[in-house]
Amino acid sequence: MLKVLVIDADSDFASRLGKAILDEGHEARIVGDAKYGIARARTLEPDLVLVDTNLPGVTGTQLIEELKPFVPGRIVVCTDSDDPEYVKATIAAGASDFVLKSSGIDSIISRTCPSDDDEESGEDVGDGGSGSPGSKKGRTRTLRAPLKEGKRPFCVVVAHVDDQKRSFIAEIVERLNRAIHVIEVSSSTEAIAACAQNRTVMLVIDWEMPDIPARIAMRSIQEAKNGKAIAMFVTYKGHSPEKQRLAMYAGALAFAGEPWADGSLEGQLKQAFDVIRKRRRRAKINALQAKAA
Known part of the structure; x- marks a missing residue:
C-alpha cells in the first residue's frame, strides 16, 4: 500500500483522483494549496506525490524543489500542460514523471499507482x-x-x-x-x-x-x-x-x-x-x- 499525497487546487478533480487511489487499496491525502502541501509532505513522508504545479503563489519548479526533501518516494506532475520546455523544467527540478489530466483518471492511476499484478514477479x-x-x-x-x-x-x-x-x-x-x-x-x-x-x-x-x-x-x-x-x-x-x-x-x-x-x-x-x-x-x-x- 502506498501513501499518496495529492496537491491540486481543483477540488473536483482531486476528489475523483483520491477516490480512485483509495479504490486501488492505497492511502490518499488531498490538499488544495502549495504551502499546506509542503507541510503535509513533511509529516506524511509520502511514497508518491501527485502535484498540479499550476498553483498560486509558487512556480512549479519551486514547488517541486521544496517538496523534494520531504518526499522519500516519487513526485509526479499531474497537469494540463504538455509543453516540452515545461516538462523538461519539472523533471530537472526533481519530478520523476509527468501525466496529463486529459488522459483520464484511470490512465493516471495505472501509470502512477500500479496494482500488485503489475509489479515484478521475481522471474x-x-x-x-x-x-x-x-x-x-x-x-x-x-x-x-x-x-x-x-x-x-x-x-x-x-x-x-x-x-x-x-x-x-x-x-x-x-x-x-x-x-x-x-x-x-x-x-x-x-x-x-x-x-x-x-x-x-x-x-x-x-x-x-x-x-x-x-x-x-x-x-x-x-x-x-x-x-x-x-x-x-x-x-x-x-x-x-x-x-x-x-x-x-x-x-x-x-x-x-x-x-x-x-x-x-x-x-x-x-x-x-x-x-x-x-x-x-x-x-x-x-x-x-x-x-x-
Missing part, C-alpha cells in the same frame, strides 16, 4: 542466447511494450541521440539476450517515460544527452521505480577516468567509452547482464526463503 531475465547480429526481433520505438501472454516482457531502454550508435547498441543487446525487449529513444525525457512505463531491467544511456543530463535522468528513473533496481549502463566519448568516476557516482553499474570497435561495449554489456541475472536469482531465493519462514 529470471533468462539467458537469452545468441542471435544474428542484424536481428531486429523485439525492437520497438513505442514507449510501452506490448503484452505477451498476459505478462509484460523485460525491457532494456537504449537512450542515445545518434541513430546509428543507438541502433548499434540495440543490436548488441539483442544478440546477447533474445528474451529482452529493446526500446530505443533519443532523449532523456523519453528514457524516463519508457523506464517508468515498462518492466525495465537496464537503461543504456549516453552521458551527453542534450535535453536532461544523464545523471539527473538516472536519479529520476531509480526513484520512480520505487526501490526496484534498474541497472544503469553509461556510454560516453573517449576513455576518460573522470567520466567513469562521475558515471559511477551517478549509480552506473558499468560504462564503455567510444570507440567501441575493440569489443569493449559488448564485453561490458555482457558483464552487466550477468550481474542482473545474479541479482534477480538472489532476489527470487530470498523471496522463497521469506515465504518459507
